[in-house]
Amino acid sequence: MKEFELIKHFFTEQNVKRKDVLQGIGDDCAVIASTENQNIVVTTDTLVAGVHFPLETSARAIGHKAVAVNLSDIAAMGAKPSWISLAITLPDIDNAWLTEFCAGVFELCEYYNVELIGGDTTQGPLSITITAQGLIPEGKYLSRSGAKAGDWLYVTGEIGDAALALQHINNEVTLEQDFIEPIQNKLDYPKPRVLAGQALREYASAAIDISDGLLADLGHICQASNVGANIVLDAIPLSQILRDSLFFDDAIKLALNGGDDYELLFTISEDNKVGMETALTNVGIQCTCIGQINATQTISTTLNNKPVPISSSGFEHFSEK
């Protein structure tokens, strides 16, 4: 067990040193300076080997993804990520693995000026739990509960590629050779929409990041906001690779149910549309209007302007129809 103490050195050498971290790694707690007129947002996500990533995933991708899924939650609140704590459970000590894992963690941390302020290293089956925190001006955070009937439904980026990569890994689909690497990268190195989230906080009425799947996460917004929504299936942004690899129906099913996209799904009033589109363009993020919020408390879908039924027993069963 003492050896596990030694590997702490992997986590103490980092380039990010924030002024608001009064005490970093190395004491009983980290200490953070007071933050006047700012709210702090906090999120925790665990990745378990074989459950949240395939066992053969590279150490660098695991490190990246563990940070990315947490920063994605911070982005969905419109906040700016600041500090993370990292709890890692390892079956054994593999210096090469740890070096690569840390590279994945710190690349993202450096890019977003996020300091690793502490954590724990324990022996056991591989799993990583990160608690990430961020700052946002007082009262400005986005939640899932602000969507209103009439608001437009938007999504950043393209949806479904991570799920396609998972199908490829599970031998459920055969991809053209040229498609494999870019699709694998979408699964392994998701980009948290941190800048988009901050740009949206002046405009969006509700926001969530897509981790469970577009339909399930829209369900979370609808439930929290007590509204319904219609999705225009032909409007869902699909990558050229996804379109080229699957029939349209299968591609749409994957986009609706796949998950692991880490794009932002958000709602916006008619009045805020132009401002929002300008703000996202300024940070270089593509967004697409894929539907509208309504008062029905159910989620419907249309294709070619015609209703397409989804299972009455719930969104989860859509893929069974």
Added chain:
Amino acid sequence: MKEFELIKHFFTEQNVKRKDVLQGIGDDCAVIASTENQNIVVTTDTLVAGVHFPLETSARAIGHKAVAVNLSDIAAMGAKPSWISLAITLPDIDNAWLTEFCAGVFELCEYYNVELIGGDTTQGPLSITITAQGLIPEGKYLSRSGAKAGDWLYVTGEIGDAALALQHINNEVTLEQDFIEPIQNKLDYPKPRVLAGQALREYASAAIDISDGLLADLGHICQASNVGANIVLDAIPLSQILRDSLFFDDAIKLALNGGDDYELLFTISEDNKVGMETALTNVGIQCTCIGQINATQTISTTLNNKPVPISSSGFEHFSEK
């Protein structure tokens, strides 16, 4: 996997609702109000089944201990615990187990007015990671690095009982029947010294909680403060049960190396002794002076006023002599 979403209900019904939690469980992040003139302390600890607690440990004890070891770190900073995030990985869903686990978690949270603000529930081998946060007036936190030559070395409570319980579980010692339950409780239900920590912040020069063992944790203070220390072995507070169960030498070895005590080890200047002792008495906490800090940069021990050697190869090897 969907079932694992359902067990969230176990964690949403809690009695603690803090005013500074603007958004609790149920969105992408929790949101915490700004805290003027307060520093925030943050700590993370993971408990892995079979590593940090015996496999047969009760669910309630696991829940208690997972919170307690984190609050103990907060106590060692002199801070007041405020919020926790809980990431739990479970092999399967066992309602009775979860009910007991939550009872253990929430008993402590309610006692200290700590709100569970989020977390994650995943499937895999049993392990619990808690990130705990606390508040402390700006700049008032205790660290490991403030000990000075001449300061007195103190410890709260009694040391060695948790290690005795572990020896009993591993059949390394035979305990009298009456001793088993109280000793088992010391291992399973450690009391984080939260009130003592807050009382100490006006007086102590350095502090740490004893998790690795008295000698190892004193080593952490000495290293961080660039000092040495002498421990008066006859002064170490041992419980009557420990004295009655082991020879004195074995009891002292256990107290020095056992760990899992979650008492506070702290240093204090001559000038602050009386004030500190009064402050701890006011919160009902026993403390004992067990030695003194010096400038040697090594740790020595005395018994009956005579030096007793500890291995030159380091504190960890003391038990091998």
